[in-house]
Amino acid sequence: MNLTLKIWRQKDAAAKGKIQTYQLGGVDPDMSFLEMLDVLNEDLVNKGEDPVVFDHDCREGICGTCSLQINGEPHGPDRGITTCQLHMRKFKDGDTIVIEPFRAKAFPVLKDLVVDRSAFERIQQAGGYISVNTSGTTQDANAIPIPKEDADAAFFSASCIGCGACVAACKNASAMLFTSAKVSQMALLPQGRVEASTRVLAMVEQMDKEGFGNCTNTGACEIECPKGISLENIARMNREYMKASVG
C-alpha cells in the first residue's frame, strides 16, 4: 500500500506545531498502525531526519499507552480497539491519513504526538483507592460473598485502561467517563463503600481542578472507548456524587 500521512509535528511543549506531509510506500495490510509508523520512522532515521515520536508500549491493547487521533477519531476508525490493535487492512491503497495528538487543555502536548495524561493519575491519587493496609492480615477473601452480577459489573468498570480516548472524543474534553469508571468499580463492591463519599467528592474536585470539561450526555466517549466503558458509569457517579453532597 502507498499512503499519504499528514502528521502533527511539534518539537516540545513550548514550540508551535504544524502538520507535515509524508509519503509512505510498502505498507502491508497485516501491519498494525504503529508498525506502519515504525516503518516511517526507520525511513526517517535512514534519511537523517528526526523520527515521529508517539506513545506506545504493550502493543496488545491493554496498557493504554498508545493514543493518536486518526482521521479525527481517537484510536482511528475501528470500534472497540486501541491504536496498537488497528491494522492497515482497515485502510485503502492511496489513502490520506491525518494523525494528530489527543487534544484537550488538560492533556498538554509534550512532543509530536505525545501528550501528558498525568491529570488522570492525579484524579486517582485524590482518592481512587480503598484504604486498606497491605499487611496481609486482611480477612479471608471469601468472608464477604459478592453477587456475581456485582462482581462482573465492577470488573467491567475496572477494565478502563486510562488511555484518554474519552477525553479526546468529547467536545467538552470531559474526563467523566474515566473518572466514573474508577468511582464505579469501588461503588459496586462492599469493600469500597465505607469511604464512598469522600472518594467521589475528592475525585470530582480534582477532575475539575485539572481543567476537564463537563458532561453534556453526547455519548461520543462511549462510542470511542476501546474497552466499551458504558455511560452508565457516569450516571452512577452522578448518583454517588449527589448522595455524597447532600448526605
Added chain:
Amino acid sequence: MGNLDSKIPKGPLADKWTNHKNDINLVNPANKRNIDVIMVGTGLAGGSAAATLAELGYNVKTFCYQDSPRRAHSIAAQGGINAAKNYQGDGDSNYRLFYDTIKGGDYRSREANVYRLAEVSANIIDQCVAQGVPFAREYGGLLDNRSFGGVLVSRTFYAKGQTGQQLLLGCYSAMNRQINRGKITSYTRHEMLDLVIVGGKARGIIARNLVTGEIERHSAHAVVIASGGYGNVFFLSTNAMGSNVTAAWKVHKKGAYFANPCFTQIHPTCIPVSGDHQSKLTLMSESLRNDGRIWVPKKLEDAKAIREGRLKPTELKEEDRDYYLERRYPAFGNLVPRDVASRAAKERCDAGFGVNKTGEAVYLDFSAAFLRYGKETANTQHLENPTEQQIIELGKAVVEAKYGNLFQMYEKIVDQNPYETPMMIYPAVHYTMGGIWVDYNLQTTIPGCFATGEANFSDHGANRLGASALMQGLADGYFVLPYTIGNYLASDIRTGKIPTDSPEFDQAEKAVREKLERFINNKGTRSVDHFHKRLGKIMWDKVGMSRNAPHLQEAVAEIKALREEFWQDVKVPGGLNEMNPELEKAARVADFLELGELFAKDALHRNESCGGHFREEYQTEEGEALRDDENFMYVAAWEFTGEPGDAILHKEDLIYENIEVKARSYK
C-alpha cells in the same frame, strides 16, 4: 569460585519464614521516617513493594519509564494468579503448590524461597480482594477458580483474561494512597541508567528524565530493582516494547551477580508471526488450553493443502487430526507445562505439519468445547431436542463469556473469526526465569541493592508454571521484601540523608553522560532497530527453543562482533536534552548486546536440558528433556569482570531436603 551464601534460615521448611521474621531486626516507626528507599520499576513487584514500604513509614521514590505506574507490563498478564486456598476442596495445600512449582521448575529453584511463596500465596488473594480487585465469582458469590498448565488442581484466581491488569490496578491504587499521603514520590517517564555505590553499599541511582533529557541524581539508603525481565533480547517477544534489561544489567556491571540468564520461557500459545514488519508477539492466555484442543493434520499432504489454502481446517475429519499433546502426554494432555507444549509444537512444525503460510503454527480448536458447554447449557435450560446448531450457539456463548476478549484480540490481529475456524498458535519468548542473583532476603551481592519479581532469579527454576509469576511479584512486594529490607535498614537509622554531591555520584553521572553523548555524536549509518533485529535473529536461531553447542559458540562470537559493529555504526538522531526515544532504545540495545552474549555463554556451559533450556545433545530417546542432576543442580551466578564473555561463574548448590528429586514426567 566464591561461596554464595543464600542465607536460608535453619529449621523445618514450613517454619523457616516464620522463624526468620521473628529473628529479623525491626526499625522503629520514628526512624523509618529518616530512611529513603528507591524502587526501580512499578509493576506488580515494584508497585506492591513501594506501597507497602511507604505504608510502613519509609520514604519511597519510585521510577518507571512509562507515563504511569499502571502501564507496567504486568498489566498484560492474562490468565491468573495461583494461591493455595483449597477453596475447591480438591486437595490443594501449601505443600502441593510448593511441590508443583519446584517440579515445574525442573528442580532448579531454591526450596526455601518456593515454599515461602506458596505459604504467602493465600494472603495475596485476601489482600487483593480487600483492595477491590474484581476477581471472577461464582453465582453463590464466592471466588471462582480455574486450572492451569502443569497442575492437577484448580487454584488459579482470575479476572476474565485480564488478571494482570486488575492486580496491577489494585497495586497501583495502594501506591496512590501512599502518593496522596506524600510517602511515595512517583517519578514517571524516568529511566535508571546507573547504580551509585558509596562505601560498598548501594546508595542511589543516576536517572534520566525522558521528557527533558535531564540527568538526575537520586540518593537512598537502599535501592530495589523491580524492572522485570529481559525477553526483548530476542527483539520479538510478548514483552512490551519498552521492557528492557538496563536497570538489572547496570547493577550486574556494578557487582551484582546475574543468575541463570539462559532460563527463558517460550510460551506455547502466542499468535504466530505474520511477516517481517512484526514488532512484537501477542500471547493468548494459557487458560485457553483448558478448553481448546491442540492439533495438526496427521498427513503431510493435508498440512500442505491447508498451508496453500486448498483445504479448510474445519473440513478435516476427526480421524485425520493429530492431537499430539493428548497422544504423547495422556495424563496432562493439553495442560502439560509450557516448555513441553512449546517443544512439541516446534517438533510437529519442523516435521512439516505446520498450518499457516510459513509452516510455523498449530491449531487451537474450540469446537469440542462449544459442543460440551452447549449440551450443558441446553440441559440446564431444559431445552428439548435442541439441534446441533443450537447447541453450538449456546456453547459459543459460554466460551465468549470466558474468553471473549481473547477471541476478539485474535480476530483483530489475524483477521479470522476464531468462533468459526480454529485459532492458530505458535510458541514465542515470554518470561525470563533468570535474573539478578538474590539471597533469601532478596538482597543481591551488592549490600543495600535488592531485586524482586521477574528481575530476580529465585523462584521459578528453569521453567515457570502458569499463573505463578504474578504470584511471585506480589509475594515479593507485599509480603517478603518489606520485612527483609528492614533487617538491612536497621543499621542505617543514624546515617542521615545520603548526599548526592559525593565523588561517587559525580563519577557515575559523568559516565552516563559520556555514554549518551557518544551515541548522539556517533553519526553511524544504521538505526538502533536494525541492530536489535539482528541480535534477535541470532538469539532465536541459535539460543532459542532448542540449543546445541556449535550454534551457541557461533552465537557468542556473532553477538560480540555485532556489538562492536553497533558501537561503530549506530545512528541516533535528535539531541540529548529532549524527548528522544531513539536514544532510549540505543542505550537499552547496548545492554541487550552484552546480556545476549552472557545468555549464550550460560546456555553453552549448562550441559543438560531442563525446563525452558533444551540442549539437543541432552534428550531421551523419545525427545524429552534430559537433566543432569549430578553435575548441574546448581544456580549459575555470573560475576561481571569487564566483558560479558569473561564473566566468572559462581555456583550456588541447590539442596533439596524436603522433596525427592525425580524425572519430570507428564505422561
